[in-house]
Amino acid sequence: MNRSVRYEERGCIVNGRSLIVATVLVSLLGGCQTIDPYTRETKTSNTAKGAGIGALINKDDRGKGAVIGAALGAGVGGGIGYYMDQQETQLRRILEGSGVSVTRVGAASC
Numbered sequence: 001m002n003r004s005v006r007y008e009e010r011g012c013i014v015n016g017r018s019l020i021v022a023t024v025l026v027s028l029l030g031g032c033q034t035i036d037p038y039t040r041e042t043k044t045s046n047t048a049k050g051a052g053i054g055a056l057i058n059k060d061d062r063g064k065g066a067v068i069g070a071a072l073g074a075g076v077g078g079g080i081g082y083y084m085d086q087q088e089t090q091l092r093r094i095l096e097g098s099g100v101s102v103t104r105v106g107a108a109s110c
């Protein structure tokens with residue numbers, strides 16, 4: 001017995017379970033967006049990019065590929081961010097008292 005509810009509108013039949021899955025996926029993907037504090041632009045997180053790439057590469061087990069890709073994307077993005085923060089701190093320390101300031105500017109859009 002099929003317990004799933006079916007909705008029919010304008011000739012399209014939608015399975016109730018599919019509708020719930022789609023709603024959850026859209027909600028989760030919305031959480032993968034971040035706002036750059038310097039440019040105020042909406043950007044996709046490195047974790048989400050890595051998950052997408054991992055899912056595309058691993059055709060045998062897309063879930064496993066997504067998890068591995070997300071971990072790599074988060075690790076690489078976090079490592080680069082940490083390195084850049086250290087560079088900024090060092091530059092501020094060097095320029096302290098010289099009258100020159102360091103200002104962070106977001107990436108230029110192409």
